[in-house]
Amino acid sequence: MTIEQITAHLESSLHQQVTQKRAHRLILSVLREQIHEAAGILASEGVQHLSTITARDTGTSFEVLYHFLTDGILLTIKTMLPREDPTVDSIMDVFPSAVLYEREIFDLLGITPRGHPDLRRLVLPDNWPGGYPLRKDWKPGGGEPHA
Amino acid sequence: MLNRLVKWARIKSPWILHMNCGSCNGCDIEILAALIPRLDAERFGVLLKGSPRQADVMICTGPVTKQMTERLRRVYDQMPDPKFVVVVGQCGCSGGIYTGAYGVEGGVDKIIPVDAYIPGCPPRPEAIADGLIKLLAKIEKGGSP
Amino acid sequence: MPRVRLPIGPQHPALKEPENFMITLDGEQVVDVDIRIGYTHRGIEKLMESRTYIQNLYLVERICGICSYAHVVNFSQNVEEVLGLTIPPRASYLRTLVLELERLHSHFLWLGVAGHEIGFDTLFMYTWEDREVVQDLLEDISGNRVNYAYNTIGGVRRDLGEEQKKRVLDGMDYLEKRATFYKEVAVNEKTILSRAEGVGILKPEVGKRLAAVGPTIRASGVAVDIRKEDPYASYGDVSFDVITTDSCDVLGRVVVRVLEIFECIKIIRQLMEKLPAGDLVVKAPRKVPEGEAMSHTEAPRGEDFHYLHANGTDKPDRYKVRTPTMANLPAVVEMLKGTFLADVPIIVAAIDPCMGCMDRVLLLKDEEKPGERISWDQLRVYANTWYANRGWLG
Structure with a gap:
């Protein structure tokens, strides 16, 4: 599938606009309920490479970015999660390569991918006192304990 | 007499355990580079070993991550005196x-006693070989450190 | 036969990706693998938020000491993109030169480590001796053998003189000769063939589904290479081939890396020939406006991905790094399933996870009882003896 067909399919199904940031960089913002649907569309269009999942703390909410790579074009799908309820649907069933990336955002930012079959700590030590270090309000030795 | 023999053997053939405590790998490849034919640290009897139970000298690299702290201590305890x-x-x-x-954690000496420091980011293979020789000289002069 | 669980690791140095493989064995056969990483997790991403961009340049370099320059180029590209800077063509060429020299040194290094893992230490000594030629060139150009500190935001820090250019070309001539020799060795030497052929199979469709990257997936016949697909630095100006093989095994990964050495040499010769004159650096402001950028490069091990979110200050708001070994971990789990324990070292080494220190193995005879500790070295000796006893090593 060409990138034009993929973006057309995404735009018509999700009613969101794909923006071109620069050559080889496309960005699409979706609602958090649409993440799994968007991933499903990409998979059905033949996109197979998930580069990684990034999450960041904006101070008031969390932004999660899924970076897909197809034909040298980085297509980033982003969504916002409220701070009170940092959960998002897991895309592991359509992109099995998300397994470690979803565990990573769970470990470092406390974002729970719903439906992930094997949600465990990934990089933090076993005796970690608690708290999610990449959150902006995290201080060494403090924070809420891990789920 | 036996003591002198043991000391002689220790200086002539120190077996080395390489322990990575969270380094970036830069130092680790330079340690290996000190062992290849160009410098050939093996001519001082230096031999890289995988098991702490067979090693006389532990070479540590890296800032000691929280996850490695306990393991570093355990490996150190396993080495024979x-x-x-x-x-x-x-x-x-x-x-x-x-x-x-x-x-x-920041620094190996916060966890276990250290006999020699070779600074650099990373130190050149020559510096690593030189540091090892200096350690051997120290052992020769002072017996056990 | 009762199943045995065998943890390998955790001492493993690769960047922030040290690994612990929990291997479940049925007799000699691996039936399941579980990975625990994070033993050298230093918290670089958080630390970067408290340092300025210039300080971060040197921190990013130390994510990994082997492919350090790929990380620095990614970081510089991200910051330059948010700043809207275009670096001078000469700087871009010089960056490409150091990137390719780094790939050369990394591939020679890997070839030696792979030789070491299959008990072929002669190869290790040979390739590491040749690698010193590359290290000398890197030192000549940048001033350091490892962690070159060659980049700055907006360009590079040192120029390349005519004499240095000649030394680079001389070095390439020598390395080409050596690489021709290794090409012969890789496909004809019985030691390599008997240990690498048909081992660690990764089918192309499985590899693509698990998003494997770099030589690991190229050895399965999938031609992905960020240098070709999304050219950065000066890769758009040079011609080179993407090397693939379709044998899908460890031998294929050896062959791909050896042939890539020739492509590196080809690229470096073109760069030296076309190297434009001009400035080395454009001045970059200290503060970076609000914005975000993503950059990915083809590091020696595969796609290296960086993400930057800037907030208008002189420090990044969020920086994210995804290194190639992390992307290859799900694939390595797939490769290990169904193989023999004796093949584990070379299969793990074949993705080039910065091996070297993964040298403690805890052997649990029974799941409840405390285990006997054997080292990675001993596992390697075990593997080599196992093969020798079967008479597969001639």
Whole structure:
């Protein structure tokens, strides 16, 4: 599938606009309920490479970015999660390569991918006192304990 | 007499355990580079070993991550006496560039006693070989450290 | 036969990706693998938020000491993109030169480590001796053998003189001769063939589904290479081939890396020939406006991905790094399933996870009882003896 067909399919199904940031960089913002649907569309269009999942703390909410790579074009799908309820649907069933990336955002930012079959700590030590270090309000030795 | 023999053997053929405590790999490849034919640290009897139970000298690299702290201590305890510890690289000496990161302890000497420091980021293979020779000279002069 | 669980690791140095493989064995056969990483997790991403961009340049370099320059180029590209800077063509060429020299040194290094893992230490000594030629060139150009500190935001820090250019070309001539020799060795030497052929199979469709990257997936016949697909630095100006093989095994990964050495040499010769004159650096402001950028490069091990979110200050708001070994971990789990324990070292080494220190193995005879500790070295000796006893090593 060409990138034009993929973006057309995404735009018509999700009613969101794909923006071109620069050559080889496309960005699409979706609602958090649409993440799994968007991933499903990409998979059905033949996109197979998930580069990684990034999450960041904006101070008031969390932004999660899924970076897909197809034909040298980085297509980033982003969504916002409220701070009170940092959960998002897991895309592991359509992109099995998300397994470690979803565990990573769970470990470092406390974002729970719903439906992930094997949600465990990934990089933090076993005796970690608690708290999610990449959150902006995290201080060494403090924070809420891990789920 | 036996003591002198043991000391002689220790100086002529120190077996080395390489322990990575969270380094970036820069020091580790330079340690290996000290063993290849160009410098050939093996001519001093230096032999890289995988098991702590067979090693006389432990070479540590890296700033000691929280996850490795307990393991470093355990490996050190497994080494037979007398044992010597050499730290290679700035971050193993003091935490270096990683000072202040939440995942690091900062310096091998916070966990176990250290006999020699080889600073640099990473130190050149020549410096590593030189550090080892200096350690051997120290053992020769002072017996056990 | 009762199943045995065998943890390998955790001492493993690769960047922030040290690994612990929990291997479940049925007799000699691996039936399941579980990975625990994070033993050298230093918290670089958080630390970067408290340092300025210039300080971060040197921190990013120390994510990994082997492919350090790929990380620095990614970081510089991200910051330059948010700043809207275009670096001078000469700087871009010089960056490409150091990137390719780094790939050369990394591939020679890997070839030696792979030789070491299959008990072929002669190869290790040979390739590491040749690698010193590359290290000398890197030192000549940048001033350091490892962690070159060659980049700055907006360009590079040192120029390349005519004499240095000649030394680079001389070095390439020598390395080409050596690489021709290794090409012969890789496909004809019985030691390599008997240990690498048909081992660690990764089918192309499985590899693509698990998003494997770099030589690991190229050895399965999938031609992905960020240098070709999304050219950065000066890769758009040079011609080179993407090397693939379709044998899908460890031998294929050896062959791909050896042939890539020739492509590196080809690229470096073109760069030296076309190297434009001009400035080395454009001045970059200290503060970076609000914005975000993503950059990925083809590091020696595969796609290296960086993400930057800037907030208008002189420090990044969020920086994210995804290194190639992390991307290859799900694939390595797939490769290990169904193989023999004796093949584990070379299969793990074949993705080039910065091996070297993964040298403690805890052997649990029974799941409840405390285990006997054997080292990675001993596992390697075990593997080599196992093969020798079967008479597969001639």
